[in-house]
Amino acid sequence: MTRDELLKALYDETLVGNAPQVLALTQEGLAQDLAPEELLFDALIPSLEEVGARFERGDFFVPEMLIAGKAMAGALEVLRPLLAETGVESVGTFVMGTVKGDVHDIGKNLVDIMLEGAGFRVIDLGVQVAPEKFVAAIEEHRPDIVGFSAFLTTTMPMFKANINALEKAGLRDQVIVMVGGAPVTQEYADAVGADGYASDASAAVARAKELLACRRAAAPA
Amino acid sequence: MRTMLRSGSKEVVIGDDQPFCIIGERINPTGRKAFQEQLRQGDLSSVEVDVARQVAGGAMVLDVNMGAPLVDEVELMDRAVRLVQSLTDLPLCIDSSVIDALDAGLRAYEGKALVNSVTAEEDRLAAILPLVKRYGAAVVMLPNDETEIPEDPRRRLELVGRLVDVATGRYGLAVEDIVIDPLAMPIGADTTLVNRTLETIHLVHEKFGINMTLGASNVSFGMPDRIAIGAAFLPMAMALGLTSAIMDSRSADLVRAVKAADLLLDRDPWGANWIAAHRARQPSEGP
Numbered sequence: 001m002t003r004d005e006l007l008k009a010l011y012d013e014t015l016v017g018n019a020p021q022v023l024a025l026t027q028e029g030l031a032q033d034l035a036p037e038e039l040l041f042d043a044l045i046p047s048l049e050e051v052g053a054r055f056e057r058g059d060f061f062v063p064e065m066l067i068a069g070k071a072m073a074g075a076l077e078v079l080r081p082l083l084a085e086t087g088v089e090s091v092g093t094f095v096m097g098t099v100k101g102d103v104h105d106i107g108k109n110l111v112d113i114m115l116e117g118a119g120f121r122v123i124d125l126g127v128q129v130a131p132e133k134f135v136a137a138i139e140e141h142r143p144d145i146v147g148f149s150a151f152l153t154t155t156m157p158m159f160k161a162n163i164n165a166l167e168k169a170g171l172r173d174q175v176i177v178m179v180g181g182a183p184v185t186q187e188y189a190d191a192v193g194a195d196g197y198a199s200d201a202s203a204a205v206a207r208a209k210e211l212l213a214c215r216r217a218a219a220p221a
Numbered sequence: 222m223r224t225m226l227r228s229g230s231k232e233v234v235i236g237d238d239q240p241f242c243i244i245g246e247r248i249n250p251t252g253r254k255a256f257q258e259q260l261r262q263g264d265l266s267s268v269e270v271d272v273a274r275q276v277a278g279g280a281m282v283l284d285v286n287m288g289a290p291l292v293d294e295v296e297l298m299d300r301a302v303r304l305v306q307s308l309t310d311l312p313l314c315i316d317s318s319v320i321d322a323l324d325a326g327l328r329a330y331e332g333k334a335l336v337n338s339v340t341a342e343e344d345r346l347a348a349i350l351p352l353v354k355r356y357g358a359a360v361v362m363l364p365n366d367e368t369e370i371p372e373d374p375r376r377r378l379e380l381v382g383r384l385v386d387v388a389t390g391r392y393g394l395a396v397e398d399i400v401i402d403p404l405a406m407p408i409g410a411d412t413t414l415v416n417r418t419l420e421t422i423h424l425v426h427e428k429f430g431i432n433m434t435l436g437a438s439n440v441s442f443g444m445p446d447r448i449a450i451g452a453a454f455l456p457m458a459m460a461l462g463l464t465s466a467i468m469d470s471r472s473a474d475l476v477r478a479v480k481a482a483d484l485l486l487d488r489d490p491w492g493a494n495w496i497a498a499h500r501a502r503q504p505s506e507g508p
Contacts, residue, residue, distance in 0.1 A: 062409035062443030103370050106410045128367065153288040154318040182251055187261075188290035 003034060007043040010075075014047035017067025019074050026075040036082040040119065044072050048117045052202040065202060066110065069117030076119065091119035092144040092212050095137050095175075097129030099158035104151035107181060110201040111147065118205045131158070131165035138171050144212055147204075148194075150181040160192040176211045180204060224359050224397050224432045226282060226312035227332040233281050233312050235400065235432045235465050240483045240494060241455075242465035243476065244314050244335075245280030246438060247271045248305065250289040257289040260297060265304055272308045279480075280470035283309065284337065285326065286316035298322040302329040314361075314467070320348045327356040334358045337467070338402060341366040341380045341387075350392035359398040361434060362388065364421075370404060374420035377403065381425050397432075400465065401425055405435040408450065409443035415454065419461055426462025434465035437475075452478035459486060 001009065006029050013021040022044075029039045051068040054060035080090070094115050098108050105127050115122050123141050125133060138146055146166075150156045159179050166172040178196040179189050189197030196211045198204035223236040235242040248271050250257045256267055275283060285305055287297035298317060302325075305313060315326035316337040323336055338361035339349040353360040364371065364380035371377050381401050388394045403421040406414035418440075422433060440454050441447035452475050455466060459482045469475055480498060483489040 061445055062407070063412070066410070103365055103368065105370070106407060110410060127369070152318045153290065153294065156290060183288060183290060185254075185257060185290050191291060 001028070001032075003032070003038075006032065006034065007038070010039060010043035011047040011050075014044055014068055014071050014075075015050060017064060017069075017071045019067070019071040022071040023074050023078065026078050030078070030082070036079045036086065037088050039075070040079055040083065040088075044075055045119060048072055048114075048205075051117075052114075052205060055200075055202040062110065062201075066113055069113040072117040073113070076116065090121045091209070093121045093123070093141060094145045094147060094208065095123045095125065095134070095141055095143040096147040096149070097125035097134060097137075098127040098149045098151075099155050099162065100128055100130045101158060102150050102152055102155035103127045104149070104181075107151070107201070108147075108149040111149070111180065111204045114201040114205045115208065118209065120205075120208070131162045134162050135165050135169045135171065138166070138175055139169070143175060144215070145176040145178055145208055147178045147180065150179070150184065153183050156181070156184060156188065157192075159189075159194060163193055176208075176215060178204065178208060178211070222397055222431050224335075224400055225333065226335055226359060228306065228310050228312045229331040231310040231312065235434075237426075237430075237432075237462065237464050238488065239464070240281075240488050241459055241463075241479050242282060242434070243280050243470050243479060244282040244284050244434065244465060244467040245271075245275030245278070245470040246284050246436065246467045247275055247469070247471065248283060248301065249286035249316070251286070257292075260287060260289045260292045263297070265297075265301060268301060268304055269308060272305055275470045276309055276311065278470040278473065279476040280311060282312050282314050282335065282465075284314040284316045284467050286337075287322065288317055288319070294319050294322040295325045298326040299329045302326045306331060315358075320352070323349065324352055327352060327358060330356075335400065336360040338363050341384055343367070346384075346387055346392075350388055350394065353398070354392055354394060359400060360388070360394070361400045361402050363402045363404065365404065372417060374417050374424055377417075377421045378424045378428060381429065385429060385431070400432045400434050401429075402435050403433055403463070405437060405439040407442035407444075408440055415440055419458060422458055422463050423461040432464045433462060434467060435463065437466040437468040448472050448474050451475050455479050456482035456485070459483075 010025040055065050112122050112124050148159050148162055177194045179194040186197050196207045198207040223234050226233045250260055285301050287294050287301055314335040314337050317323050336353050336358050339345050340363045362384045364377040388399055389396050403418055405418050408415050437451050441450035484492050484495045
């Protein structure tokens with residue numbers, strides 16, 4: 001297989017979520033001396049972006065998005081240590097959790113998978129995550145983004161409580177805040193002072209990348 | 222076991238010897254951007270269409286949920302309950318996670334409502350069950366507590382046992398006024414999830430024989446051809462003991478699947494309802 005054939009095959013197999021093939025092709029690519037970042041940036045990430053685009057158009061459905069994300073995450077496990085060696089940074093670090101008072105996690109877990117598929121390092125704090133726990137995790141992991149998930153109109157106000165806790169801990173400026181969940185809207189996200197909102201897992205990844213790019217462009221060199 | 226719901230003038234019974242109780246899900250702003258915007262302006266005009274279409278489709282009870290962000294849910298619930306009761310004589314299911322909104326809905330409601338819902342969290346039980354008792358309502362109870370939504374059906378069964386004990390013991394509700402929600406999950410997120418819901422239905426039916434309802438549309442979330450998925454799921458769940466669902470009663474295909482299951486499970490003696498529905502769809506003939 002030539003370099004281009006291999007990258008094309010890796011792209012195609014990721015698109016259909018064939019995890020064993022994605023892993024095999026990743027290993028074959030490395031054996032053929034392709035750079036880990038080539039596999040990542042010229043096949044895996046574009047493929048996941050295409051998955052996201054198809055989902056947005058209604059051509060792909062949730063399970064297809066999930067298996068593609070999982071296939072990509074499998075390849076990343078192999079690539080991540082190599083990328084670290086070569087000094088290629090992960091796309092970003094994302095601390096995630098369902099807010100205090102809320103035990104719903106299905107939507108949050110979908111977002112986790114898609115973020116990992118997009119190359120983020122995801123630290124999931126689980127459900128019923130109190131503001132002080134978010135603060136502690138942000139201090140420990142220094143993420144680029146923190147995500148708050150809520151499924152109920154009664155637990156959504158925890159977004160504001162979490163943001164207040166970040167402010168009090170002096171962390172608000174150091175981290176991008178994203179919010180989401182079934183009842184959440186852009187207006188609500190704006191009202192509580194979040195930096196970003198997305199209506200589904202695929203949009204969350206796109207928004208996360210966008211916010212990160214903005215933040216990095218604005219940061220002093 | 223029979224759970225009786227009532228409006229000012231009409232009674233509906235949920236039970237395993239009754240036709241499946243179709244609760245219309247549509248009066249709910251979740252995922253409806255235009256409706257959310259209207260509610261923020263205090264505009265309830267689209268409720269009228271939702272009521273008419275659901276009633277025409279075969280709803281027997283209507284769910285009323287005003288849970289949009291940045292609205293006064295308490296005031297909206299009061300107004301919505303009065304409005305819906307002025308448009309239909311079907312009993313209502315008053316649906317909110319905001320306790321004051323449940324209170325407002327119950328206060329505004331004429332008859333015996335179904336309250337949707339309470340979890341096995343102590344503070345929620347303590348706040349909601351006295352309301353249910355005071356207004357003489359029935360209540361949907363969910364087997365999840367402050368730590369988790371259990372995956373294991375046996376764990377859900379344990380929580381159902383605790384819910385029944387607490388509701389009947391500590392709060393003096395009649396067991397007939399408890400409707401368990403066995404927790405319907407999206408098949409698209411994990412194809413093992415619906416088996417667990419079905420198993421929970423089976424276990425709860427065997428052990429307690431009490432009525433159950435669930436949000437049927439949850440099952441097909443994120444998948445194409447959602448109605449067909451619901452039309453397969455509901456009859457399976459009905460065969461195992463599900464006696465009601467909060468569902469899209471505007472869909473003729475979905476409602477017909479439920480009615481066929483009623484017939485097949487002997488909840489439509491001599492097929493009278495099935496035949497009558499067929500006949501009603503025929504062009505009328507002269508004498």
